[in-house]
Amino acid sequence: MTKSAKAKNALELTDLSVAYRVAGRNRAVLRNLSLTIGQGEAYGLVGESGCGKSTVALTVVRYLPRNGSITGGAISLDGQDVMKLDAEALRRARAESVSMVYQDPGKALNPSIRVGRQLTEIFELGGISGQAATDRAIAMLNRVRISDPTSVMQRYPHQLSGGMQQRVAIAMALANDPSMLILDEPTTGLDATVEAEVLDLIAQLRQELSASILFISHNLAVVSNMCDRVGVLYAGMLVEEGPTDVIFNDPRHPYTVALLRCLPRGGQRKDQGRLDTIPGFLPGIGADIKGCAFADRCALADDRCRSELPPLYDLGGRLSRCFHHDKAQALPRATPSDVAPAPKAAAAPVLRVAGLNKTYASHGHALRAVKDVSLDLRPGETLGLVGESGSGKTTFARLLLGLVPPDEGGTIELEGKALAPRLENRSDDQIKAMQIVFQNPDSALNRSHSIRHLIGRALKRLAGLSGKALDARLNDLVRSVRLTDRHLAVKPRQLSGGLKQRVAIARAFAGDPRIVVCDEPTSALDVSVQAAILNLLADLQSKEDVSYIFISHDLAVVRYLSDKIAVLYLGRIMELGPSEDVFSGPHHPYTEALLSAVPKLDQTETARIRLDGEIPSATNPPSGCVFHTRCPRKIGPICEQQEPPLSEAQPGHSIRCHIPYAELARLQKAAVTEPA
């Protein structure tokens, strides 16, 4: 595929170097990067945050931040030298030949201009105005499968859901039929079901349009499903490149090998072994790199790797920047895989929730955020909470923690004793028994205190320690989350995201909690860091016999850590059971759809189930089974009229569906997928 598009490449980067000026010094971000994207080709660029992926995108469209500059090399877009364009020619190139879609569509659209106007102004550039422009805009919205384009045109961006916003952004990007479309993390931050829809849309549009695609993502699975070729970027250098399936199935650079090992795959679970990690850190921007950039973190590295920059070896249709490309897959593990046998839960439940409800008042309507949730959790167990945003996961966690009081009637019991609905009325012991780790450690840790102060304070407040005892426990705790003494003196902002999350975990564990609620604890982290945090959580669990309530949109991660799964939809439990049963099925049609939406690295393309539309409003839930409006396996009027009970299909495994268990098994056997 590389050679076939010889005629005129859509994009050619030649020895591109880009630097950011920080503190008066130019610091290299991209180092002699060369890559080529052929006509109609989809090229994926992967790598961890900070390796320069987005800088590539911004350089191509010449929209570098003020302090960024191109220090060498050339960019050729459709045969045009982008760096030689004057302002007017650059504007025309942006209008006609290159477009970009990026993360967070809510911010990418102008909040104070109607969607229609934001689209028509593109056509006006081409001299089409008035009704003609409106017609074109409507056609474009149709093209991105927006069902009611005329009304969407009249709306403001904030009145659309995230998925719709991203469709509009894609419609804007494709409006002038560009030859090059840059997608920079286009689905990051969207729900898995929405992500699947947007990815499907992009795949369909590729068939209809001629645009070449540069697809940037940290999500290897997404890239593997979308792209023909993939390039792996590390410290601003291309370290490996080749056809997607070849790279992901047979990587020849230790960095690619290590990245792939960090992901829980094929239904891997915590008791089957630790995830591998990548030791050390990405070199900072502008770091002076002698030899191979990855050498410091690579177990295969020898003296030559540290002193001499490896060339890009051409391995026949693929490239690898490694002296040892032939034995890259023999990279020794950085983290031993053996795990202590998990303590088997035999004891009485540590947490028992019965008939828990939460109703909010919303503009005079009752909004049932959590409806009739009952479950229990044993010591040392992890309960995974799964569901789209708006399904009630976080509200449920907040109810447990006493941050919001539940409706009258429900009970929460901790170790056999009823918990007061409000945090203020709980005893100190009860409070320290239940702690939380948030998604974003940046906002969870006070920026003006040192790490020692942050953890020390938690020990003082939660464990009631002081003096020598506090210091001793502090050292224990710090070691158990694998921080070192030198981290104690610094402030949070001096630590990386992964290290900050370790501090947050240490803080949560300060009072010997019985239950820790983990609300998307690894969502903001790179895969290598995520692996280390997941390992840490698993280790702490087997050591302390603590229970987790683990919320994550990443089903592979949930599966790795959880013993039990609760699938929530509109605040109701749709399915509850042991992790393996829920994932391997037969499962609730909603669970089936969720699993089917997850992009998988091991490309076993099966019949996909797509959920249409959005999660309905909780103020006005559908009658009968709340899922019937989107259910792919709806059987008839009974689904619209009667809410099915949550009935036990097998011991410990309950499903809320009218379809009998045996029938579900038969239906799903045809399309059994190997999840994540």
Add this chain to the structure above:
Amino acid sequence: MTLFLLSIMVFLGGQVLPGNVGRAILGPFADQRAVDALNHTLGVDRPLLTQYWGWISNFVQGDMGTSYIFRSPVAPFVIDALGNSMKLAAVAFVLVVPIGILGGVVAALNLNRPLDRIISLGGLSVTVLPEFVTGIILILIFGVWLRWLPISAAWPRNAGFFTQLYYLILPSLPLFLVLFGYIARMARSGMIEALDSDYTRTAVLKGLPWRTVIWRHVLRNALLPTITVIATQTGYLIGGLVVIETLFRYQGIGSLIFTAARGKDFPMLESGILTIGIVYAVATLVADFLYSVLNPRIRLGSDQ
């Protein structure tokens, strides 16, 4: 609610001020019995709650009471002074809002270049100077040395619109200087934020001309916070001008309150302050209204 609290504070503030009303009016040599009699006529010897209730219930009905000093209804004084103050505020407002916003926008578009530094630093330096300092300097320059402008704001009787305007330019200049830096800084930071935003990037990458990007996509979002600031400053422009009005011998509400406070003329003082409070409240209300009109997220937020 705010106004109610304000009325109580004003009232109590007036009561705890040292001195005796009758004594203040009649002078130190008056007979004590005459002072008592006067106090009784004025009603200031009644219990506090009765006094407050009498005052506030009349105020709500539009009767601001009778001035102790002038022995005539307060309302015409207050309304007259308010009108004068509004004229002065209007002149300052018309000068400072467009120029302040323009300054901020220009500064943001030339971020970290000399022009930005001049506007930002210049704006900041004149803002930190109190208005009586700039006022005196301006009087010296334009009134005394150059003799371009009258040093008093008190225009001749029956002066026409342009004559009044002519007299008001010099007093409004110190106000301009105080507010310019403030408004320019808000506009500048709003612009910087909007210029850095993703939607501006989208607009640029659509290939829109720079001019369209700024006018259509950046300005409206950038100036929203500035509008709120400007509206709250309107309150200051009308109520906080004691110094300027005194300096330029201008019969505004600021100098009215100042005189009333010195003479312990409570009805006048209290009504004046409460009137300013109302002006503040109305200005804030207008600001909120304007903000919601310009910001679809607030305007339509409830139908989601």
